[in-house]
Amino acid sequence: QVRLVESGGGSVQAGGSLRLSCTASGYTIRNYACMGWFRQAPGKEREGVARIYTGSGSTVYADSVKGRFTISQDNAKSTLYLQMNSLKPEDTAMYYCAANSRYCSPYLLPQYMDSWGQGTQVTVSS
Numbered sequence: 001q002v003r004l005v006e007s008g009g010g011s012v013q014a015g016g017s018l019r020l021s022c023t024a025s026g027y028t029i030r031n032y033a034c035m036g037w038f039r040q041a042p043g044k045e046r047e048g049v050a051r052i053y054t055g056s057g058s059t060v061y062a063d064s065v066k067g068r069f070t071i072s073q074d075n076a077k078s079t080l081y082l083q084m085n086s087l088k089p090e091d092t093a094m095y096y097c098a099a100n101s102r103y104c105s106p107y108l109l110p111q112y113m114d115s116w117g118q119g120t121q122v123t124v125s126s
Helices: none
Strands: 003-007 010-013 018-025 034-040 047-053 059-061 069-074 079-084 093-100 120-125
Touching (some): 003 093, 018 120, 034 069, 034 079, 047 069
Antiparallel strands (some): 003 018, 018 079, 034 047, 034 093, 047 059, 093 120
16 A cells, blocks of 8 residues: 655754755655655645656745745655755745646646645644
């Protein structure tokens, strides 16, 4: 059974950094066409943060995180990362790893992903 498992969340002060990891068990990253990070704050809809086309490594970022967050992949470890720097209180949310095994949409929208992890909480205090 394919599973996406996130780790690395936690609490940090504004301006700090965290690195999220997503391990794909039962599958390798290269079996996915696309992987990404999404987040959902209480009372808000799930939104895209960043995604990577696993074949070429091309990336897409939400405007709100450009220049602060970096998505990357380690094929040998079958792990997806999200390096988050200069964190702001508005980055507080549950962060989800997601993937699509067949297609990589140019749009950073949750409906274009078909596999999801359980999420890891990120809390940024001011």
